[in-house]
Structures are given as C-alpha cells and as structure tokens.
Amino acid sequence: MSYESDFLQSLRRLATDPAARGLTDDAAVLGLGERSLVLTKDLLVEGVHYLPGDPPADVAWKLLAVNLSDLAAKGARPCGVLLGYSLGEEAWDRAFVEGLGGALQAFGVALLGGDTVKAPPGAPRTFSLTAIGEATGAVPSRGGAGAGEQLWVSGTIGDAGAGLRSLRGGIDAAQSLIERYRNPRPRLGAGEALAPLVTAMMDVSDGLLIDAARMAEASGVAVRIDLGDVPLSGAFLEALGSGRDARLFASTAGDDYELLFAAPAEAGAEILRLSERLGLPLSRIGGFAAGAGLRLTDGGDEVSMPERLGWEHG
Amino acid sequence: MSYESDFLQSLRRLATDPAARGLTDDAAVLGLGERSLVLTKDLLVEGVHYLPGDPPADVAWKLLAVNLSDLAAKGARPCGVLLGYSLGEEAWDRAFVEGLGGALQAFGVALLGGDTVKAPPGAPRTFSLTAIGEATGAVPSRGGAGAGEQLWVSGTIGDAGAGLRSLRGGIDAAQSLIERYRNPRPRLGAGEALAPLVTAMMDVSDGLLIDAARMAEASGVAVRIDLGDVPLSGAFLEALGSGRDARLFASTAGDDYELLFAAPAEAGAEILRLSERLGLPLSRIGGFAAGAGLRLTDGGDEVSMPERLGWEHG
Numbered sequence: 195m196s197y198e199s200d201f202l203q204s205l206r207r208l209a210t211d212p213a214a215r216g217l218t219d220d221a222a223v224l225g226l227g228e229r230s231l232v233l234t235k236d237l238l239v240e241g242v243h244y245l246p247g248d249p250p251a252d253v254a255w256k257l258l259a260v261n262l263s264d265l266a267a268k269g270a271r272p273c274g275v276l277l278g279y280s281l282g283e284e285a286w287d288r289a290f291v292e293g294l295g296g297a298l299q300a301f302g303v304a305l306l307g308g309d310t311v312k313a314p315p316g317a318p319r320t321f322s323l324t325a326i327g328e329a330t331g332a333v334p335s336r337g338g339a340g341a342g343e344q345l346w347v348s349g350t351i352g353d354a355g356a357g358l359r360s361l362r363g364g365i366d367a368a369q370s371l372i373e374r375y376r377n378p379r380p381r382l383g384a385g386e387a388l389a390p391l392v393t394a395m396m397d398v399s400d401g402l403l404i405d406a407a408r409m410a411e412a413s414g415v416a417v418r419i420d421l422g423d424v425p426l427s428g429a430f431l432e433a434l435g436s437g438r439d440a441r442l443f444a445s446t447a448g449d450d451y452e453l454l455f456a457a458p459a460e461a462g463a464e465i466l467r468l469s470e471r472l473g474l475p476l477s478r479i480g481g482f483a484a485g486a487g488l489r490l491t492d493g494g495d496e497v498s499m500p501e502r503l504g505w506e507h508g
Numbered sequence: 509m510s511y512e513s514d515f516l517q518s519l520r521r522l523a524t525d526p527a528a529r530g531l532t533d534d535a536a537v538l539g540l541g542e543r544s545l546v547l548t549k550d551l552l553v554e555g556v557h558y559l560p561g562d563p564p565a566d567v568a569w570k571l572l573a574v575n576l577s578d579l580a581a582k583g584a585r586p587c588g589v590l591l592g593y594s595l596g597e598e599a600w601d602r603a604f605v606e607g608l609g610g611a612l613q614a615f616g617v618a619l620l621g622g623d624t625v626k627a628p629p630g631a632p633r634t635f636s637l638t639a640i641g642e643a644t645g646a647v648p649s650r651g652g653a654g655a656g657e658q659l660w661v662s663g664t665i666g667d668a669g670a671g672l673r674s675l676r677g678g679i680d681a682a683q684s685l686i687e688r689y690r691n692p693r694p695r696l697g698a699g700e701a702l703a704p705l706v707t708a709m710m711d712v713s714d715g716l717l718i719d720a721a722r723m724a725e726a727s728g729v730a731v732r733i734d735l736g737d738v739p740l741s742g743a744f745l746e747a748l749g750s751g752r753d754a755r756l757f758a759s760t761a762g763d764d765y766e767l768l769f770a771a772p773a774e775a776g777a778e779i780l781r782l783s784e785r786l787g788l789p790l791s792r793i794g795g796f797a798a799g800a801g802l803r804l805t806d807g808g809d810e811v812s813m814p815e816r817l818g819w820e821h822g
Contacts, residue, residue, distance in 0.1 A: 197595075201601055205591070205593075205605060205619065211588060213620050217621060224587055224588060224620065226587070226642065228541065231545070231640075233621060233638075235622050235638060236623045241628050242626065274525060276549040278549055278636040291518045291522070304523070304524070304525035305522045305525070305531075306528045307531060308549050310515065312553075313556070314555050318627065319634075320592075320625070320627070322623070324590055326538065326545075326547065
C-alpha cells in the first residue's frame with residue numbers, strides 16, 4: 195500500500211459520519227431537513243495538475259469543471275462554490291478571475307465565498323474549490339452496481355487525452371479535442387436525468403478502465419468492458435484511428451469528465467430515450483458479474499490488460 | 509489600494525448572488541428550503557500562517573478552529589468539514605491527522621470529505637478547510653451595527669498574542685497563554701446564544717482594533733473603543749501588566765477568536781445574564797456613533813491611534 199493510500203486510510207478512520215460515505219465516494223451527502231446537500235472539494239497544484247504555462251483562464255475553468263463533474267455524477271444541482279486562491283503574478287491572476295467568471299456564467303453557478311492567501315514567492319500555487327449542490331433525488335454512490343447489470347458511459351471517451359497528446363506535440367489533433375482537454379463540460383443535466391435510473395454513478399476523471407475498476411470494487415462485483423463499444427468521436431478517430439491501441443489509449447487517458455454508470459437491463463430503453471432527448475450519446479460498454487476485478491474484451495474476444503489503467507492516486 | 513484588495517474587488521464583481529454577501533462577511537449564507545447554510549473556507553500556508561517547526565497537531569487544530577470561529581460568529585451550528593490536504597513528510601502528516609481527529613472530537617464536528625494532493629518536493633504546503641454549518645436563526649452580518657449601539661467582546665483579549673510573543677522568546681508567559689495561541693477554542697455555543705441578541709457579529713482574528721474598524725466600516729458608522737474596558741486575563745496581566753502599551757498590544761495582536769458584536773443598549777441586561785449562564789465574560793468595550801472610523805479612549809481620555817491596528821490583508 196502506498197504512503198498516500200495509507201494516509202487516506204487514516205483520514206477514513208476519522209470520517210465516521212454516514213454523510214462522509216467513508217470518503218470513498220466522489221462527494222459527501224449531508225441531509226438537512228428534507229433536503230440533501232452534495233459537497234465536493236478538489237485541489238489543483240501548479241506543476242502537478244496543470245503546467246505553469248497553461249492559460250490561466252483554462253486553469254480556472256478546469257478547477258470549476260472538475261468539481262461540478264463530481265456533482266453531476268451524484269445527480270446534484272449546483273448551488274454555488276467557495277474558492278481557495280493563492281495569489282501570484284498580477285496578469286496571471288487577472289486572467290484567472292476572468293476565466294473563472296466565464297466558467298461560472300457558462301455553468302450558471304454562483305461564487306459564494308472563499309479565502310485568498312499570498313504564497314511565499316516562487317512557491318508553486320495550490321487552488322482549491324468547494325462545490326455545494328443540492329440532491330435532486332436519491333444520490334447514487336459508486337458502490338451500488340449489481341451482478342447482471344450493464345455498464346454505460348456518456349459522450350465520447352479519449353478526446354481530452356488526444357487533445358493533451360496533441361498539445362505535447364505527439365500527434366496532430368483537431369482543435370475540438372484540445373478544447374475538450376482545456377474546457378471540459380461537466381454533464382450536469384445528464385447526471386440529474388440519469389440519477390433516478392442508475393444503481394451506481396461516478397465521473398470518468400482518471401481513465402475509463404481505472405474508474406470502472408473502482409466502481410466494481412466499491413460495488414463488490416466484477417466488471418467487463420468491451421473496447422469495441424467504447425464511444426469515440428469523429429475527431430478522435432481522425433487523429434488516432436480505431437485500432438486497439440487507440441481504443442486502449444482512449445480508455446486509459448483520463449480527463450474525460452463523462453458519466454460512468456450502472457443500470458439494470460430493464461432500464462436500457464429508457465436510457466436510450468434519454469440519450470435522444472439530451473442529444474448526448476449514452477453507450478452501453480460492458481457489464482457486471484459476480485466476482486471481482488476488471489476484464490477487457492474487444493468485439494467479444496478477450497484482451498490482455500494494459501499495464502496502466504489510468505491515473506493512480508490514493 | 510493594494511494588489512490583494514484589487515484582486516478581491518475583481519472577485520467581488522463575480523459574487524453577485526445574495527448568498528455571497530458580497531464576499532465582505534465572514535461566511536456565505538445559502539438558503540435551502542426553510543433552512544440556511546453557513547459556509548466558510550480558510551487556508552493555511554506553510555511559512556505564512558504557521559511555521560514549518562510548529563507542532564503538526566496544532567496546525568490541524570488551528571485550521572479547524574479558525575473556520576469554526578467564522579461559523580460561531582454567524583451563530584451557526586457546524587454540520588461538518590471538507591479538508592484540502594497537501595501531503596508532506598510521513599511523520600508530520602501522521603501527527604496532523606491525529607491532531608485533526610482530536611480537534612474534530614473536541615468540537616463534535618464530522619469530517620465529510622475533501623481532497624489530498626502531493627505538492628512538488630520542497631514546496632511550502634497549503635491546507636484548506638471548508639466548514640459547513642446550519643443557521644440557528646437569523647444570521648448576523650458584520651454590517652448591521654447602528655449609531656448609539658454598544659460594542660461587546662467575549663472572553664479575554666491578547667492571550668494568544670502574549671502566547672506567541674512568549675514562544676518567540678520575547679517574554680515569559682504562562683502555559684495557558686501559549687495554549688490559547690496554539691489551540692484556540694471557537695465560541696460556538698456563545699455565538700449561537702448571542703445571534704438573536706446582536707445587530708452585527710464577527711470573530712476577532714486579525715486584532716480587536718482592526719476588526720472593530722471593519723465592523724464599523726461595513727455598518728457605515730463610527731466606532732469607539734475604550735482600552736480600559738478591554739478584558740484581559742489574569743495570566744496576561746501577570747505577563748504584560750495593565751499599562752496602556754499592554755492594552756494596545758492586546759488589542760492589535762490578533763488570533764483571539766473571540767466574538768465581537770454590536771447590540772442596542774436595551775439588550776445589555778440580557779447579554780450579562782447570558783454571560784453568567786455561559787460562564788464566559790461578555791464585556792462592553794465601546795460603542796457606535798454616526799460618522800466613520802475608529803476612535804480610541806482609555807478611561808474616557810482620548811488616545812492617539814497606534815500605527816498598526818492588526819493584521820492587514822485584503
């Protein structure tokens with residue numbers, strides 16, 4: 195067990211309130227009278243989660259989007275956010291605030307408060323954001339998937355990964371892919387509409403394979419994904435093709451901020467109707483079975499597991 | 509205007525939701541059905557808000573206490589907290605978690621969630637905490653004090669400042685003063701009991717004088733404080749005496765985490781009964797008048813203003 199996961203274990207021992215969901219879910223769910231609040235907090239560290247050269251407006255956008263994506267995965271409607279800001283260079287900070295304003299407006303979310311500090315000169319900066327949402331019904335956890343149920347994902351997978359690879363000079367990719375890396379769009383509407391239909395839901399942030407494995411583990415079941423069913427965009431196919439390597443790349447790249455969810459077979463027709471109504475692909479990519487672990491197939495044929503399933507932490 | 513306050517202005521322009529209270533209060537107040545949530549977020553930066561050599565358990569305690577103190581000042585009852593943690597050295601981190609556990613238990617507060625990151629090696633760390641509370645009635649702001657009203661403060665002032673001065677080797681002080689610096693106790697019960705009686709309330713974190721000046725400014729009135737009425741503890745008097753310099757030191761040192769509040773004269777008797785019931789000194793230290801700014805007196809005689817009123821930021 196890594197030091198970081200050891201540390202998380204020690205925090206989990208403190209988080210005995212049921213609202214904390216054992217710190218194993220994407221968000222806390224706090225009952226307040228007849229309402230339920232959904233609370234999440236994510237940090238971005240300079241040099242770790244973004245590069246000093248990244249456009250500040252994109253850093254602001256991402257900080258907001260990754261937190262709202264956690265709310266989306268819980269079917270919650272955002273009420274507002276609190277910002278923890280570390281002051282740096284004036285022009286950078288100004289561009290950050292401008293980007294934050296645009297992102298708040300794009301998602302219709304209110305800035306409610308926070309704190310601003312001066313980091314010691316030259317120190318990498320840490321930004322934090324707390325997003326507060328209100329549950330729109332029962333709040334799906336990661337851990338509710340059952341054997342025999344199906345695994346679904348929203349949108350297309352791998353676009354942000356291809357965008358990042360292009361930014362790093364690895365490939366030529368359409369601007370739309372770079373856009374998906376820089377300005378992810380949390381699936382708030384879809385999350386709210388899906389919440390009543392699913393047995394488990396989370397967002398894909400670290401990679402489709404690793405996140406699906408986490409859902410299976412939290413649910414105490416095994417999961418199978420068919421690479422051939424992983425939804426790829428036209429721009430992705432143009433940049434990287436549809437071969438197995440491209441599909442494995444898409445399924446492990448992360449930063450998708452799509453919704454990954456489990457549902458019984460009976461819910462399939464309803465999910466497809468919803469997909470049409472939302473104008474958002476919702477694709478069945480696998481299923482759950484008794485047991486444990488992740489299996490990969492491609493058009494039904496068994497595929498050996500790649501060395502890396504996504505971004506590991508915790 | 510400093511760069512930092514200029515930056516805060518630009519954030520305020522984004523915070524148009526009434527729940528944000530214009531980012532000028534200690535906390536956001538978010539209505540949810542018939543309930544109101546009180547939300548606050550404070551950061552601690554290594555080398556800025558605490559020293560690398562400070563005991564990690566005290567850093568944890570302080571991170572929790574300063575946030576809960578903001579809830580106390582709004583009369584809110586804490587529901588739980590989210591932690592933003594930056595991993596460092598193993599033994600330090602372990603001691604931090606242990607201290608956090610003790611502090612959570614001492615205040616009866618639940619850890620609900622958060623995020624853990626690895627900072628780049630050698631980088632100073634930033635910790636953030638979001639505290640979520642529920643309003644127990646109307647939520648006093650900083651800005652409600654009226655001309656003719658009286659200014660009160662809870663507990664004793666200057667103890668933490670004397671404790672810090674002693675830690676820095678400046679003076680000899682009782683362990684109880686060091687304790688007040690290291691392990692401040694937010695006035696949660698008193699805040700809840702006072703909220704219905706006050707017209708404005710905030711906590712004293714940056715210094716009695718500067719915080720009183722801020723309350724007056726937010727309220728659009730002038731404030732006068734009589735140094736002779738500032739409550740000092742026996743241990744403080746023993747360490748620093750009761751002279752004007754000692755009183756000025758106490759009133760500008762900060763880190764008190766006491767409650768500063770305004771109330772009409774008619775509420776005085778009720779406040780004193782409450783003081784008795786709580787076993788906590790509640791002292792009248794001055795009053796508000798039409799106009800603007802801060803005036804100091806000592807036993808009624810006008811005193812010239814010290815150069816520094818407390819910790820300035822924003």
